[in-house]
Structure formats: C-alpha cells, structure tokens
Amino acid sequence: MRRTARLLTGTALAVATAGLAAAPAFGDATGSLEVYPSTVTPGGQVTVNTKACGAGSALGDAGAVGAGTFTLAPSAHEGDAIGQFRVPPSAQPGTYEIVAKCAEGDRQVAGDLMVTLMAAHEQVQPRGSVKTGVGGALGRDPVQTAAGVSALAVAAAGGTWLLHRRARGDGI
Template sequence: MRTGRPLTAAAFAVALTGLAIAPAGAAQGGLEVYPATTAPGARVTVDTTACGPQGTASGDASAVGAGTFTLAPRGTDTDSAGSFTVPPSAQPGTYEIVARCSGTGTLVTGDLIVSLAGAGSPGAQMPRGHIETGVGGALGPDPVQTAAGVAALAVAAAGGTWLLHRRARGEGI
C-alpha cells in the first residue's frame, strides 16, 4: 500500500491553507493612536489609511468610556482622522479602539494605554501582561509568523513521509 503520496499531498494542502489564513476583517494600515500612552482627561487623535482616499469611518472608544466618534478625510491625504477625550474617570490599562470604514465595512483597531501619569512623566505606570481582547487565538498576533510556522510543519511532514516511504521500500535512510 502506497501512503507516501497522499500524505505528502495532504501536508502541502495544509501548508497552502495555512498561508492563506489571515485574521478576518483585518486591514492594511491599522488604526494609529496619538498619543499611544496618555492620562485620563487627555485628548487623543486616531487615524487610518485603511478606508482609502476620502474615506470616512465610525470610531468606537467605548472600551475606555469615551463613546463613539467620527473619522473624516484630512485634506488631500489618503488617511482619515478623528479624536476623542479620555474620560477623567478612566482607569489605568490598555484599551482597544475600533473604527469601521463607511462603505467597505473594513474594521481597524489600535491600542490606547491609559496611565496615571502621561507617557514620559516621572512615576508613569505602564500596564503589563497579556491583553485579553478576544483577538488572536490560534493565529497569534502575526499572520506572517503563523504562515512560516505552518510551512515549516508542512516541510517537516513531507520530509518524514519521504523517509518513511524510502524505509518501507527497503532503501534505508
């Protein structure tokens, strides 16, 4: 019975499938948050190029308690920008800010770190540890590294299958 070819084909199919995997709704450009680290009560600006030229978006900063805001095109640039104020009652931590492009529905996200003191100030407290936003999971934060890992596993599976096939035919290793 020859199982080498079906196993090799299956390994390559898994590798090709892994290379095509990307986080659903992820967009090029992401959501840039300025300043990325701020204190409660500060004004924050966000922008993205994901909505295209003259694109608008609906922003959501309710994770930090700031509610919704609008991103609009900035002059002749290809990005859209908007701003919101971090509530004075915001607790220190990392918050996910989200924007959805009008028309395309593209979703972009960015992180805002709220510290008791502004970034660079003496005594600024930076949050530490893993952020549980519900994004990531098995794919991890970087789809390129995930694809490379899947490809390495596929090559290892194909090599192992080839060695087992040679051994079964009596050719040795």
C-alpha cells in the same frame, strides 16, 4: 547525483524566496488604526488615523475606555481618515481597544490605547527620608535643637579646658 540534488534544492529555494517576496505584506499601515499618543492619562486628547478606508470616512468606537463614538473624516494627508476623542477623567488604567469601521464596505480596523495615571514623560522625584534604622533628627523643635547645641558647646568647652590643663602639667 549530489550535483543534481544541490541544483534542485537551490532552484526550489529560489522559487520559494521569490514567492515570499511577491506575497502581500499583512499588518502594514493600510490595515491598522494608528493611535497617538498610544499612552495617555485620563482627560487627555487622542488622535486616531487609518488608511484602511481610502479617501472615505469612518465611525470610531472608543466605548471600551468610556469615550463613546467619534467620526473619522477624510484628510488630505495621503488618503488618511482622521478623528479625535477625549479620554474621560474617570478612565481606569489599562489597555483598551479602539475600533474604526469604514463607512463604505465592512472593513474594520483596531488599535490599542494605554491609559496610565502618570504621563510617560513625567518623572517622579524621590521624597522623604530613608528608613535605615540608625535614627535621625528628632524634628524641627527649636527647644530640642537649642538643647542639643548647648550640650555640644559644653562638651567642647570642657574638652578644651581638660586639654589645656594637661598641656600645662596640672593633671586631671
């Protein structure tokens, strides 16, 4: 009885696995809109392409980010339809959906575009001072700097004179 149950379970599992392997894959490159670069600063140029329309053209809509409509034309690159638009300089940071509708049929695909105020490859270098509460320089005032240097020189000369007198045995 156990052997039969294992055999039936194994057969059912093999059939289910074969059925999954033969099922169409959803979310592949043919059903999406590729947005490059996916992260852009306001005023940047964006290129979109899709295989969803085959060798046909499409009408793109970037109205969500404020760029309006644009055309995707057929390309020689593996049946892609390619188009470009410019993100307006007034665009606010956020994620926006870019849509393309194929000219033939009613197929529509979408992709996401992220607008940031700083380019992804830029690095911010630290500037300024660290607020530790210990204090610091008073600034670049030449009068204060000269007074500080003079005070240190007098202290060093006085210390040297006292050490010299002590070494001679004159006392303090």
